[in-house]
Amino acid sequence: MTEETRFDPYMTAIIANRIDGIVREMTNTLLRAARSAVINSARDFSCSICTADDQLLASAEGLPIHIFGSHMQAAAMRQAHGDDLKEGDCYLHNDPYTGNTHAADHTFLVPVFFEGEHLFTTVAKAHQADTGNSLPTTYMAGAKDQYAEGSLIFPSVRIQRDHRMIEDVVRMCRARIRVPDQWYGDFLAGIGAARVAERRLKELCAKYGRAQIKTFIRDWLDYSEQRMVQAIKKLPKASLTRSGAHDPFGELLPDGIPLKVTVAIDPDEAMVEIDLLDNPDNVDCGFNESEACATAASIAGVFNSIDPTIPRNSGSFRRIRMHLRDGAVCGRPKFPHSCSVATTNIADRLVNLTQSAMAQIGEGYGLAEGGIGLGAGMAVVSGLDHRFGDSRYINQLHLGSSGGPGAPQADGWPTYGIPVIGGLMYRDSVEIDELKHPIEVRYLRLKTGTGGAGRQRGAPALEFEYGPKEHPMDVLWPCDGTHYPPKGVRGGQDGVRARHFKIATDGSETELPNIVVDKLFKGERVRGHHTSGGGYGDPLDRAPAKVLKDVLDGFETVERAERLYGVIFTGSLDQRTLAVDAEATAACRQARSS
Structure with missing residues (x-):
């Protein structure tokens, strides 16, 4: 051991915080530079840094569903390009079969070199307002396969060489995407975020030297693993099983999709095993999980249930073993089954099932099930804007939010979003949405008396009403939780089901199904509410x-x-x-x- 390679807890803490600071600078760059509201208002994106050998090093405030698979995409980039990775490269990756979440998440990867050696890969992933799907939405619930989905797929495609743009890719996207200028602004913002991190990491390496940085990577991941070991050793030995189901979907899925998660805890070996093997085969619609989403959602449920100060990186992941099946709805998808809705519906259920299974350990463990469902408050809306020469617009709203789950020591958060978000995204500003799009929001409010009752209650549902101002507006959403609501645990009660209604110009109302592809004309509106969170513990024990x-x-x-x-x-x-x-x-x- 030398002074540069010996473990130094102070230096490890200093560089770890500096790395987190770089990720936050990436985040601010993307938030402020992007054009679409889904990114710069709702913050539906995540940034992270991976090592050259494809380990997740840091993610700061990234969404769990995004960042827990970043290392898979870094590995896909290296596998596709091997020795051809060069200084100044940038790659676009959105292929759900090679490490990405779903096609709507465009991911920008930059290999970072120092003194000629590849040391890091910076990762900026952002949900797009449009990706060229056959319908104006990024959630194609009814897509039989990836061909019917229609999105442009980029499996680790080089978009910059020597820091110069490869314009062929840009022209491809401009020709297919409905809002090309808006997309291009988001495209540049994603690249800019990855490049900012590249510059800062080079500065960090120049300050401390290559040997010290490599020592930090080793020690930080080992430290994170040790923190996870300590947390697992405090748990009792247990095998926990929790079952649930995704909502039905017409004649295609009349009974929904049954789901099952088994969590085995071995404190002696300091290991947690998550078994998703006993689940259905891929379905002929967009609800299939990508491997990244199935893994990320299950791991998130474990992390939600243990020491929140443990770093979320590949070091702590070493103590979690996943069991997945090829060709399963929540495993490794078989091409060409669509994974268009992979980041939300089934993924939300997996988060819920895992964390509520952990509640079976005993009092003080796990969480209830959080509110689910991309309902009308998170619809993709599109049409023509009469205020700007009938120009086209498209965006995913984030007006709505489902109620957070009751926890051992806290009530559910009203700003929870959905389980895969876990309160880390922003709820849209009504004023900004009305400025950016020709939409009128009548109200947005908490729905009294809807939270799952418990010693710690779930957060209530959020209700809303909106409609177009002039031209017709397409609205599409793939809601879950209209049939099977979030469950309470340890005596806590369930949350409420989601419900949505279409209001005609004469004021009459028609209840809508969970999967909606519809058009609202001037004077028509949609109103409804998302699900609430389940309660934790007996309601009679609440103060x-x-x-x-x-x-x-x-x-x-x-x-x-x-x-x-x-x-x-x-x-x-x-x-x-x-x-x-x-x-x-x-x-x-x-x-x-x-």
Whole structure:
């Protein structure tokens, strides 16, 4: 060992924070430079840094569904190009069969060289407003296969050499994508984010030297693994199984898609094994998981249930062993089955099943199931904008949010999004959406009395209503949770199902199915709500003061407070004199318990 190769905890911490800072600079670059609202308003993107041997090193605040597979894409880039990787290259990758999530996530990879050696790969992944699908959406739920899906696929395609753009790829995308100028702005922003990290990593290497940087990589990943070992050793030995199902989809999937996750915990070996083998074959629609999504979603459920300070990288991943099956709906997909909706619906169920399975260990472990479903509040909308010469627009909304799950020590977050997001994205600004698109949002609000009841309750559902201002507007969404709501755990109650309605110009309403491909004309609107989160623990154990606050804040109703929580009030809600009747509450709860 030399001074440069000996483990130094202080230097390891310093460089680790510097690396995280670089990832955050990538994030700010993409957030501020992108043109589409799905990126610069909703923040549907993630940035990360991988090592030259394809290990995830750092991801800062990346979305779990995005970044837990970054190393797979770095490996795909190296496998495709081998010794032809050069300084100044940049690659575009969106192939779900070789490490990407789904076709709508365009990923920009830059190999970073220092003193002639490939040391890092920077990764910037961003969900696109449009990718050339046969329908104006990036979620083709009804696509029988990748051909019907229609998206342009780039399996680690070189888009820059010697820092110069390869214009052939740009022309291909401009010719196919519905909003070429908007896409090109996002394209440049993604490349810019990866290039910013390249410059900063070179500066870091110049400051500390190549040997010190290699030592850091080794020590940081080993440290992360040791943190994971310590966390797993605190868990009891267990084999946990949890089953659920994705919603039906017409005649294609009349009973939905049954799903099963088994989590085996071995504290002696400090290993967690996640078994997805006992699941159906690929389905003839867009709900198939890519390998990256099946892995990322399951791993996210484990990380949600343990020490949150453990670094999320390939070091800690060493202590999780995945069991996947080729040709399975949540395994390794068999070409050409479509993975268009891989980042959300089935993936959300896998996060939920894994973290709720962990709750079977005992009190204080795991989480309830979080709200699911890309409903109307997350629809892809498109059409012509009368304000700008009938120019074309297309974007995925992020107005809506599903309710977060109850946890051992906390209520669910209202800004949760969906399980694969876990509160890390932004909810759209209504004002920005109305500025960017010819859309009118009538309201956006929490729906009182919808959160899954529990000692720690799930967050309530979010309801909304919107419609076009002038020209017809296409609306498409692949919602889950309209049939099978998120489940509570350890005595907690389930969340509510998602529901959506189309409102005609005369005010009449028609309830919509879960998978929607429709058009709204002037005067028509869509209203509805997404699912809420499940509760954690017995509702009768919730502190009466918390129930009172929920009622006063509009999260709960007086009727549900008594019926579900056994809390009796005196006074008036309207006059703000409501108070807990402690004696009556204790008697009510005692009667319910016995």
